[in-house]
Amino acid sequence: MKTIRKSLAELHTLLVNKEISSVELTGEYLDHISEFEPKIRAFITVTAEKALAQAKKIDQKIAQGESIGPLAGIPMALKDNLCTEEIVTTCASQMLREFIPPYNATVTSRLEAAGAVLAGKLNMDEFAMGSTTESSAFFLTANPWDLSRVPGGSSGGSAASVAAGEVAYSLGSDTGGSIRQPAAFCGVVGLKPTYGVVSRYGLAAFASSLDQVGPLTRTVRDNALVLNAIAGYDVLDSTSVPFNKPDYTQFLENNVKGLKIGVPKEFFEHGLKSEIAELIKQALKTYEQLGAEIEECSLPHMQYALPAYFVISTAECSSNLARYDGVSYGYRAEAEEVIDMCETTRAKAFGPEVKRRMLFGTYALSSGNYEAYYVKAQKVRTLIKQDFAQALAKYHVLLSPTTPTVAYKIGEISEPVACYMGDVYTIPVNLAGLPAISIPAGFVDNMPVGLQLIGNYFAEGLLYRAAYAFEQNTGYYQEIPALLREAD
Ligand code: GLN
DSSP states (O other): OOGGGSOHHHHHHHHHTTSSOHHHHHHHHHHHHHHHHHHHOOEEEEOHHHHHHHHHHHHHHHHTTOOOOTTTTOEEEEETTBOBTTBOOOTTSGGGTTOOOSSOOHHHHHHHHTTOEEEEEEOOSGGGOOSSSTTOSSOOOOBTTBTTBOOOSSSHHHHHHHHTTSSSEEEEEESSSTTHHHHHHHTOEEEEOOTTTBOOTTBOOSSTTTOEEEEEESSHHHHHHHHHHHBSOOTTOTTOOOOOOOOGGGGOOSOOTTOEEEEEGGGGOSSOOHHHHHHHHHHHHHHHHTTOEEEEEOOTTGGGHHHHHHHHHHHHHHHHGGGOSSSSSSOOOOOSSHHHHHHHHHHHHSOHHHHHHHHHHHHHHSTTTTIIIIIHHHHHHHHHHHHHHHHHHHOSEEEEESOSSSOOBTTOOOSHHHHHHTTTTTHHHHHHTOOEEEEEEEEETTEEEEEEEEEOTTOHHHHHHHHHHHHHHHOGGGOOOHHHHHHO
């Protein structure tokens, strides 16, 4: 039980010193998954056999005296919108319930090449549309800190599995906050990289100009280690950017002296819970004591980010999801005529949130509305980018709460718009394509709270440095859910 709560670096040391084999370690994680899944339900698929086969390969390498990388032999899991060859990839939708991809996403291949052990595929909001994982077509996932609450979304399974110690780390995807918000709700570290830093090849597209894949981990160092393995140019993704990838762990120095932190005042509005505001103020004090310089700043167009996001993301989703027509992928309804077959397939196999968004997006793109909605939203996007550019010319990083509230009770958010409001602090970052990280910043109502750090393009290293200093000086990451303590 305690072994599986160790950091990646500690697990790696145990493996290379032969204090535990990868098969044994994987066995421990799989036992823990069996014990906890009835309560958490983070996994859509557990790939026990494949995990043990991968673990065996790593053990052979160790036995032969070969050196292994920092992720080798350690179990992880992937959000179920990342393609895994010969392993069902559902996007938590009836549409893809039985879809078995013939290829791996680039991130899947890169982790495989790094020797990572795939323990399974994780629950999510259907096609990554949502903030609670309640729009999964299959089942709800519980928050390990309080089983009556949601883990957040859309990468709810990714966050819950890490918080519950079921895997050492996971990958999620973030279109408007889907890595950072569940990370905040579950008390783990979640990074949304700069757009183009991690390949989207093999990620089932929701809104292509906003989607990014990123790691969810228990610590900042673990996060940097996983980013090392998945980041970098990919010829298979035309939006992937060629850049000199650093070793992200080199930035992990416990030093923020002289770091200039801007605090956008607009990120303290929109129904921010006062106790969360208080924790963020404490965090600012911590940074000040560590030698950082704090200043309030303004991003004047932030109030338009949410509406612009909903026009752009739904427009792109209406186009991306047109491919699920019963012909090429997944579910197919029975009908005499092709057109009836397509219509019935889509009517039956998409859930209500996905349908709502496709309808909204189609409306925004149709002639007569296009100029009024889509073109205007793109202009707003440019203004938001400019706001960030001005602020980031003055400050190294921007700091805000990740979310205005702690994790909701299951069923609490029934109104779609109320749900969308929970993303006010994360969405602007995706519109600008910037990197941002959410790290644990304390507790309100016994639930974890996240702090968001936003950096300039390709400044993931700087984000890690700022995040690491805070983590090391506060130690919130050492807290674990009562459920895990009781199981010890
Ligand atoms: N919660 C946001 C939405 O519903 C973001 C989703 C995401 O990042 N995939 O669109």
